Amino acid sequence: MTRAVLSIGSNLGDRLANLRVAVDGFADVLVAVSPVYETAAWGVTDQPDFLNAVLIVRDDTTDAWGWLRRGQDLENRAGRVRERRWGPRTLDVDVVTVDGVRSDEPELLLPHPGTPERATVLVPWLDIEPDAEVPGHGSARALLAGLDSAGVRERPDLELT
Numbered sequence: 001m002t003r004a005v006l007s008i009g010s011n012l013g014d015r016l017a018n019l020r021v022a023v024d025g026f027a028d029v030l031v032a033v034s035p036v037y038e039t040a041a042w043g044v045t046d047q048p049d050f051l052n053a054v055l056i057v058r059d060d061t062t063d064a065w066g067w068l069r070r071g072q073d074l075e076n077r078a079g080r081v082r083e084r085r086w087g088p089r090t091l092d093v094d095v096v097t098v099d100g101v102r103s104d105e106p107e108l109l110l111p112h113p114g115t116p117e118r119a120t121v122l123v124p125w126l127d128i129e130p131d132a133e134v135p136g137h138g139s140a141r142a143l144l145a146g147l148d149s150a151g152v153r154e155r156p157d158l159e160l161t
């Protein structure tokens with residue numbers, strides 16, 4: 001059995017509907033769904049705000065590569081077109097952690113290397129797992145304490161479940 005933490009994001013089209021594609025696509029394995037956050041874009045900053053959320057999923061037979069594949073299938077279902085790195089997208093599904101697995105494979109880096117510096121991941125993750133740990137990097141709460149999370153605003157008017 002594996003348990004994975006997935007970060008989902010959208011800043012193109014009907015953003016909430018795109019996040020719902022992910023939630024619905026993982027419905028059979030969902031353990032928890034975070035609130036939705038409206039977040040200022042990092043990386044490429046001249047693009048629309050994102051909606052971000054975090055899912056926790058668990059399954060008897062899905063391994064880390066299986067979570068990646070399922071996420072990519074859902075990105076495709078949401079009409080994602082591969083474009084420039086960090087550019088706008090209808091749906092992004094990042095595998096943040098899978099248990100304590102560490103991977104240096106470029107196609108599946110674990111934990112996801114952006115995690116320690118992304119308030120857009122840590123804030124929603126901590127909502128649903130207050131004692132979250134990033135393997136090799138320590139507690140998510142301590143990591144978040146060193147970040148500016150001003151651009152991460154909860155949208156209680158938007159619901160995923």
Ligand SMILES: Nc1ncnc2c1ncn2[C@@H]1O[C@H](COP(=O)(O)OP(=O)(O)OP(=O)(O)O)[C@@H](O)[C@H]1O
Nearest residue numbers: 085086092093094095096106107108109110112114
């Ligand atoms: N933990 C991971 N989760 C999702 N994709 C990953 C992971 N590790 C490596 N990848 C690879 O990243 C590629 C997708 O990158 P993508 O274009 O979504 O990057 P990005 O979302 O723009 O940037 P970032 O990965 O920094 O969030 C895929 O080829 C995928 O195999």
Ligand SMILES: Nc1nc2c(c(=O)[nH]1)N=C(CO)CN2
Nearest residue numbers: 009039040041042043050086
């Ligand atoms: N706020 C925010 N900014 C981003 C995001 C994201 O999910 N949220 N994803 C990106 C590409 O992975 C690039 N920039």
